[in-house]
Amino acid sequence: MSDRRDFDELAGGDDLSAEERARLERVHELLVAAGPPPELPPQLRQPVDLERRNTVSYLPRRRTGLLLGLAAAIALTAFLGGFISGQRHVPFNEEFSLPMHAASGASSASGVIHVGEVDAAGNWPLKVDVKNLPKLPQGEYYEMFLSTNADVRAASCGTFRVSGESDEVRLNAPYRLRAFNGWVVTRERPGSATHQVVLATT
Secondary structure (H helix, E strand, C coil): CHHHHHHHHHHCCCCCCHHHHHHHHHHHHHHHHHCCCCCCCHHHHCCCCHHHHCCCCCCCHHHHHHHHHHHHHHHHHHHHHHHHHHHHCCCCCEEEEEEEEECCCCCCCEEEEEEECCCCCCCEEEEEEEECCCCCCCCCEEEEEEEEHHHEEEEEEEEECCCCCEEEEEEEECCCHHHCCEEEEEEECCCCCCCEEEEEEC
16 A cells, blocks of 8 residues: 555656556556665775876886886897897908917817908908817906917907807907917916917917
8 A cells, every 4th residue: 555655646646647657657566576776885885086096007116127127138139139140241351361279289179360351440350260169167268369479478359258169259450460470369267367378370
């Protein structure tokens, strides 16, 4: 009986047509049968913070720095790889070459110095093919010198390390070559006064 009275109050009187009244009554009955809506969950009861929702979330500073550092390292590696690759494909116009032999009879090391054409600044490009030089411990390296009498080191042409039985090394001699009589390759140890000669020209 109360549902009928509620419907009559909502319908607003007797000015409805029979058809309109029947339609509204059916809708009213369906709403009554459905019951009240369920309560909102707690997370929906809180108002939305529009300022927080519109804030862009950035990576933590440490992670951003790490990613930037990684990107820089990749770029540097790509650059150096391209530079080295380009250097290996630069045309080398050989002026003359000299063989190198092991300084010790117990060693099987050998090498060939290919001397390129001197440039306008007085640099003699060198392409040195070495074989059977031992791979050195970390921190040690080989150094090539122009020499004077008795294989005395006189002017450095650069340092290098090897990774296999046969290696090609690019060096440079910015000197007047006629002031010297040959080349030597020495094994260098940081802090050591000893300069062991491992290769020498004839």
